[in-house]
Amino acid sequence: MRKPVLTIFYQFNPWHASIGGIQTLINTFIKYAPDEFEVKLVGTASDASQPIGKWQQAEFAGREISFFPLFLVEDDNKRSLIPTTLKYTAALLGRSFSSDFMHFHRLEPSLAAMNWQGEKILFIHNDIRTQMKTVSDQKAILWRKFPGVYFALERLLIGQFNQILSCNTDAAEFYRQNYAHLQDCIQYVKNSFDNEVFYPWNxxxxxxxxxxxxxxxxxxxxxxxxxxxxxxxxxxxxxxxxxxxxxxxxxxxxxxxxxxxxxxxxxxxxxxxxxxxxxxxxxxxxxxxxxxxxxxxxxxxxxxxxxxxxxxxxxxxxxxxxxxxxxxxxxxxxxxxxxxxxxxxxxxxxxxxxxxxxxxxxxxxxxxxxxxxxxxxxAARTVIRDIYGEMFNRWEIGKLSLVS
Structure with a gap:
């Protein structure tokens, strides 16, 4: 029996130390993926020995996954002159990674996915309004220099998503107000931590x-x-x-x-x-x-x-x-x-x-x-199990509707 395929898109290598909550969350999604799913990650290579632009089978946190590095990023913790997100989006253009489910953790890469088939889910990790307003350093967020361009891009891309999941209630409400026609797709979702790793001493x-x-x-x-x-x-x-x-x-x-x-x-x-x-x-x-x-x-x-x-x-x-x-x-x-x-x-x-x-x-x-x-x-096991469970139920319903 064919398994549903989840493809995750983000500009990192899970086997390479990388600072950031998004990376940690994706790692947890891989670790706690149920056996009913096939998991793929489209990321980046961390050293020149990795084959670029080819699918490769690998193990992460005891889980077999397919990994596709788009290009080389030797130090993910330092910003380059050209933003990595821009390079990652450009590298996706002209390819097709259609899957049963696709997880995007940044909006920009979904520009390449407009014609891809499958259920697309966007994770919102920050309150974009506060992000645009509060940081005094203009270099901190490239889009802060061009907020009109960002929101125009967002309006262009947001409609392709079947679900928009935000770990911030203010951000979820902002999206509901700005995209009333997508209200049913926008949900608050708990962020999750790996309590098998982070636990207390007495x-x-x-x-x-x-x-x-x-x-x-x-x-x-x-x-x-x-x-x-x-x-x-x-x-x-x-x-x-x-x-x-x-x-x-x-x-x-x-x-x-x-x-x-x-x-x-x-x-x-x-x-x-x-x-x-x-x-x-x-x-x-x-x-x-x-x-x-x-x-x-x-x-x-x-x-x-x-x-x-x-x-x-x-x-x-x-x-x-x-x-x-x-x-x-x-x-x-x-x-x-x-x-x-x-x-x-x-x-x-x-x-x-x-x-x-x-x-x-x-x-x-x-x-x-x-x-x-x-x-x-x-706790990750509970939160992530529930997300996967809902995805699997939707996939099963989709199969039944095709048969009928």
């Missing part, structure tokens, strides 16, 4: 591992770790975070930055100028198991972003039993409870520092169990 284990890391780093044994994980990009505003660390009252706090990106030199410069070399450690991009360990031993995870959808890294931190300090952006403030995090009402170093001090000074107010409970509805 309090005693957490403290033991925290002290062990502090000793390894040559820090005081009582050091409490603040964790930031993500791309060093204007969206995440790591400079704001560094300035907040300079205003912390908690003397034993130490910031760990797990990630890389175009702002890395600016972040290093800011650390040096503020004399924070003994208070901040930049770790670069980490593999998932290493990051999961840091989530479990950290005292607080911090999000200093200008805009977001629902960051997977927040769910990963909560699932690891670690409370959140966040700016008021995206979906995170809507899911946090008083015992799982603090929301900053102002995007200032002072407000961020006060929130971090609050969590660090009163850890008993943010118990491990409360954080895990907040994340539990977003």
């Amino acid at each position: 309090w005693q284990e957490k403290q033991a591992h925290r002290r062990e890391l502090a000793t390894q780093m040559g820090l005081d044994e009582e050091t409490r770790f603040i964790l930031f994980a993500g791309r060093l990009h204007p969206q995440k505003d790591p400079i704001l975070l560094i300035r907040a660390v300079a205003k912390l009252k908690e003397s034993n706090a130490h910031l760990l930055i797990a990630g890389d990106g175009e702002l890395a030199p600016s972040v290093r410069q800011e650390i040096e100028q503020l004399g924070l070399s003994n208070k901040v450690t930049m770790l670069g991009a980490l593999k998932q198991p290493e990051l999961a360990k840091l989530h479990r031993l950290s005292s607080v995870f911090v999000l200093s972003s200008a805009y977001e959808g629902l960051p997977l890294v927040v769910l990963e931190a909560l699932g690891s039993g670690t409370p959140i300090v966040t700016t008021r952006c995206g979906e995170t403030p809507k899911l946090l409870h008083l015992d799982s995090g603090v929301i900053c009402e102002q995007r200032t170093p002072e407000c961020l520092a006060d929130a971090l001090d609050k969590v660090l000074s009163h850890p008993d107010n943010y118990p491990i169990e409360a954080c895990v409970r907040t994340a539990q509805p977003y």
Whole structure:
């Protein structure tokens, strides 16, 4: 019996360390794909030894998939002069990857899919209105320079999608208002984290591992770790975070930055100028198991972003039993409870520092169990199983209608 085919489109290589929630979500979709589906990924190669422009069978997370690299991207964590999304879209033009189901995580590549046959699903990861308005750096988002062109492209392409799934309720409502004729296609969908990877230690284990890391780093044994994980990009505003660390009252706090990106030199410069070399450690991009360990031993995870959808890294931190300090952006403030995090009402170093001090000074107010409970509805096995289940039901109905 033929299996339904899902083809996922995104500009990355799942076997190569790459920073970003979209990449993590796709990896989870592959890992938890039921046996009833054949899964394909159209991505990019990470080294010259990979055959370009050819289907190849490979295993990822214990799952057999078909992989088609369109071109070479040696470092996905750094932006090139020509945006990778533009190169990826251009490489798709003139090809046909028609499938039973097609998942798109950026709008632009669907330009090549206008005549492809099959059910197309668009995942919306950010609130586009906020994304266009709030970032001061014009280079952060290319479309911010040409918003009229972007929305014209969106109007051209949006009608081909059978489903539009957004992890941000504000973004979902924006699309319903702007595309009333597609209301039935637009849904809010939970983002999901892999709770087989991101799980908590008990309090005693957490403290033991925290002290062990502090000793390894040559820090005081009582050091409490603040964790930031993500791309060093204007969206995440790591400079704001560094300035907040300079205003912390908690003397034993130490910031760990797990990630890389175009702002890395600016972040290093800011650390040096503020004399924070003994208070901040930049770790670069980490593999998932290493990051999961840091989530479990950290005292607080911090999000200093200008805009977001629902960051997977927040769910990963909560699932690891670690409370959140966040700016008021995206979906995170809507899911946090008083015992799982603090929301900053102002995007200032002072407000961020006060929130971090609050969590660090009163850890008993943010118990491990409360954080895990907040994340539990977003566990990948449940969320992704339901999405695949709905897809399979639609496929079965489609087969029956063809027979009748």
